[in-house]
Amino acid sequence: MLKRSIKITFRLNAQECQLLKKQVKKSGLSQESYIRTLINGYVPKELPPPDYYAMMKELHAIGSNLNQIAARANAIGHIDRTTFQYEANRLRKAVLDIQTAVTSPERRVENG
Numbered sequence: 001m002l003k004r005s006i007k008i009t010f011r012l013n014a015q016e017c018q019l020l021k022k023q024v025k026k027s028g029l030s031q032e033s034y035i036r037t038l039i040n041g042y043v044p045k046e047l048p049p050p051d052y053y054a055m056m057k058e059l060h061a062i063g064s065n066l067n068q069i070a071a072r073a074n075a076i077g078h079i080d081r082t083t084f085q086y087e088a089n090r091l092r093k094a095v096l097d098i099q100t101a102v103t104s105p106e107r108r109v110e111n112g
Contacts, residue, residue: 042105052102059095066091 012020024034027044037044066088073079 037105038108041108043108044105045103048102052098056095056098059091059098063088063091063095 020031020034023044024031026046027034028047029037029044034044066084070079070084070088073084074081
């Protein structure tokens with residue numbers, strides 16, 4: 001059974017249709033998802049630039065290397081654990097901040 005069983009049909013003029021298609025394409029969402037996002041009070045963001053994914057991959061690789069270094073240092077007993085944990089937390093926060101800034105929809109501001 002469908003989660004969304006209510007079908008709504010509405011009409012647009014040519015200009016509105018073109019604008020909707022343009023915005024949907026920029027977001028990477030389907031028309032239905034795009035409109036549902038708007039209905040829920042959010043404005044979908046545009047797809048991130050292609051280099052975003054390369055940057056995220058690099059940050060994740062850095063984090064993985066940092067974890068490997070920590071494991072090795074822990075094994076031989078030569079690491080300042082507090083400093084390492086602080087840096088690892090900074091890396092995690094940076095990754096989350098980038099993801100949020102680039103991909104999360106923003107709350108729509110109401111006029112009036």
